[in-house]
Amino acid sequence: MITVYGEGRGFRVVWLLEEMGLPYRLRPVDMLAGVENDPVFLAINPAGFIPALQDGDAIMVESIAIMEYLLARYGPTPLAPDPHDPAFPAYQQFLHLGEAGLAASMFFVVVAKMLAPEDEKDNWGARKAMQTFESRRTIVARRLAHAPYMAGDTFTAADISITYALQFARRAGGVPLTEAEQAYVARTTNRDGYRRAMDTCAATKEWAEALGE
Known part of the structure; x- marks a missing residue:
């Protein structure tokens, strides 16, 4: 198991x-x-x-x-395109961007906001982390201008990665999502797999419901 x-x-x-x-x-x-x-x-x-x-x-x-x-x-699974699939480069990029570029940067913003002494909450490191998050976010925006999902027309594991990062930024960092991001998250979370995951992850579900989601 x-x-x-x-x-x-x-x-x-x-x-x-x-x-x-x-x-x-x-x-x-x-x-x-x-x-x-x-x-x-x-x-x-x-x-x-x-x-x-x-x-x-x-x-x-x-x-x-x-x-x-x-x-x-x-696998194999449609959630991960074959390396020879034209969708594979975008899939691979956004699978990793969701953590390396987005969630990891937002983590340092959040811990400063929640745990740092009052005079250190708006520190250089936290500001730089937010700048990094925002710069990587533009890559997501550009992708959403041309495709409904990160790898193209089909939901993949890359969307799990990016969706988590956007939700973390909104829930923990207080970052408002753009209209395009909101529509994207609505698409990715309107899945039975997501709903079952939320039912399993009781603390995550409680947190989201407390925020009015």
Whole structure:
């Protein structure tokens, strides 16, 4: 049985598993209580961050790497275009952009906003991270001007990556989405796989509902 440890970016993994129809279990990790109090999780990921995945003897961390592992291990699937497919370059780019360019940058904005002392919330690093987020966001905007999904006309795992990043920016960073982004997120989340993932990820669902989603 595949085990996913933690929500947060783990929502990407759960959503992908639902889309692929693979059996799994979600094992909560309470980051607020402190992972030092969770020796079972620390045995899986001694660095103490989420998500992590255990699949038999395979243990992985980093949400995008986990997604690529699942797509390769349990594919082929339309969620990951073949490398010879003309859609593959865009798919690969946006699969990684959702974390490396968007969510990772927004993380530093959010932690400064939530955890930094008052006189350090608007610090140089947080401002630079927001600039990075906004610059990468223009690539998404350009794509949405020409296609309904990141890889073209069809929903793929790249859309799971980008959708999570946009929702994280809105929910945690207070970043308003553009009309195009709102329409895109409405398309990607209007899927049974997304709804099942939300039902599984109770903390994520509670957070979204508290924000009026």
